[in-house]
Amino acid sequence: MSVLRPLDKQPGLNTATILLVGTEDALLQQLADSMLKEDCASELRVHLARSLPLPSSVDRPRIDLIVFVVNLHSKYSLRNVEESLHYVDATFFLGKAAFLATGAGRESHCSVHRNTIMKLAHTYRSPLFFCDLEIEGFRATMAQRLVRMLQICAGHVPGVSALNLLSLLRSSETLAPEDL
């Protein structure tokens, strides 16, 4: 089964697993480190993958949240994410998937337009975060948000589900990219 499904496995006790998908390993690694620094009641696990489908040889827990990391400086990174999206079951996009675009701060280096990534996120009805992962402070803040989001997606926050969170996030985006 090369397609990732959100509910195909039993959850681990108090475990929340996030999958970061992106070509730039160093950035993913740094983000993973920042997330694990956070104080969190849940047991966190971070899986880093270059692309999907994932190698079947690895024994992995249920994935609660997938974050697709695109470096706006690299078309290669965008193309990689676009191709990986085909290996994700549609039900993930009910609040258990998100996009993270890095590198927007250095506009002159961007070869992927903001609108492109915004359109992609809109197509998949998923939240899009802009964060320059290379900058420690921004990365730490992003890591905090992701940890909170992950806990919700794993069902560790009573009364809030991934779908709740998604509709909360979505209501703040009143305009579609086409309208901008």
Added chain:
Amino acid sequence: MDETVAEFIKRTILKIPMTEMMTILKAWDFLPENQLQTVNFRQRKESLVQDLVLLCESKRASLRDAALLDIIYTQFHQHQKVWDVFQMSKEPGEDVDLFDMERFKSSFEKILRRALKNVTVSFRDAEENAVWIRIAWGTQYRKPNQYKPVYVVYYSQTPYAFTSFCHLKSNTPLLSQKFETHNSTMPLQETLELDMHMDSRIIHENRIEKERVQRVTQETFGDYPQPRLEFAQYKLETKFKSDFHGGILAERKEPLRCLIKFSSPHLLEALKSLAPAGIADAPLSPLLTCIPNKGMNYFKIRDK
């Protein structure tokens, strides 16, 4: 001034040929100009040396000063020594540390002193980020022998260190070890980051692929830092080729021209890091990897 130091200075100055005497003394900069003026440089060498030594005594020359004079003499006469080259190894994937000369010197000296009781270590900066290190060895019970020192010339921006012949062969591995321990000493923050890489809560799904990329990169570029190159240029001239018969450009007789310029403070290292960083696939295009082999960095690519 210690008798041994006086003797050492005397013997060192005696070695200096008269033609170089002034130059070396000026480079040493221990005896001020005005004092040197008072010395008669036309007298017999033995008398000249005596005068100079007396001057050094009056200025209370220390072993440190004497060692510095020895370094300068050796720098002028480096061609008279036989040098071995050592190349320091770094783990592939290790970052190039920012090099702080002062920190290097102080920690190098500390390390040697900790290892050996009797040792004299002196430094002198030279051109092109090089530092000359003079090491006089002793044993646990004997003072350092100043007449048989070892010289190490270390170019800080390279992995190379040159050493002069060490008559105490047993010390050579110790010396190279000192360089390795120093060079692989990373600032604390980076060491912590390394521990985090081992965090078992982080799983690399594509570990096997990562290892393959590392292997291919290592096969292509080797383990050591690349030669420093700042530019590469590729000129392409090609006729338009199309699958569709009759397009706008299909009839064009003029070849299409394209120019790509790469520039970087360290181009080859940047290319080497492309695949491990996930920015490009491994193996890289041979157009990029052939630069060191061919010794070219300007390429013209034409149709066959």
